[in-house]
Amino acid sequence: MNASVKPIDSISAAADAVVGRAEARFDAHRQEILRSTDRMFAGLLVAQWIFAIVLALTVSPYAWQGKVKTVHVHVWAAILLGGAITCVPVALALLRPGAVLTRHVIAASQMFWSALLIHLTGGRIETHFHVFGSLAFIAFYRDWPVLLTGTVVIAADHFMRGILWPESVYGIANPEWWRFLEHAGWVVFIVIFLVLSCLRSYRDMRVMAERGAELEALSENQWRNSSVVDRAAAESAARRG
């Protein structure tokens, strides 16, 4: 240590360094979670695309046209519309992983996938569960605003299709006007808990980073209080590995 540096300045500088490293560790941890979730969605979106095409080729013509097997328009919807809502988020996940825009586009696309699968199955109520699974996956980001994007997209989809093409979303021609509110209400119900889970997880990550900083600060304190002989022995041991 330079003799001209006052101890209090030296402690202050060391504290800044320790806090800076804690912030860097926290950011690196968070980025790793965001990037790995982007990669997971890239795989999931492609898998859903393949699944939707198979679904359209097998189930969907039956769902909409009885037992007559034809190359239904739903097959083209699965290939082309499915491709459109898959390519952009997958490209972003590969080219701009970890970016804010990437995860919001992925969340919206995942909800569009729920909408397309619901449509392909003729508004089957069981397919609506895909929405809840998707929200759980989106919560992997541990970033609650992404859940809001997903919620708004699926609520808007149900509202619009409920007015324009109710069979596509509810499987019946004349649902009550407020049916989308019932679906949106259940979505909001689960999103509340997922948001709380994201906030708790974010707080835990912060606590982990701070705990690391505290332990590093203690180590710094021990180093400062050790003798020159102790330091030389520690450095020698570190060099020997």
Add this chain to the structure above:
Amino acid sequence: METHGQQTTVTRYDRVVVHDGAGKRRQLSRSEFEKLPLRERVTYLIGGTAEFFAGTEPVPATEAMKG
């Protein structure tokens, strides 16, 4: 820290006394200490100006940070 075979117990501190640069002492509860900004906590730990207690028993800082 006490070790009983495979089981390890860590003494949890419930009180902290911190000394600032002007020679003043402040007594904080555990939750008050944990709510201090990270930089302030780190400064106390690097400077060795925080004393940890479980009741009236002093707890070494290295042990306190584990519990």
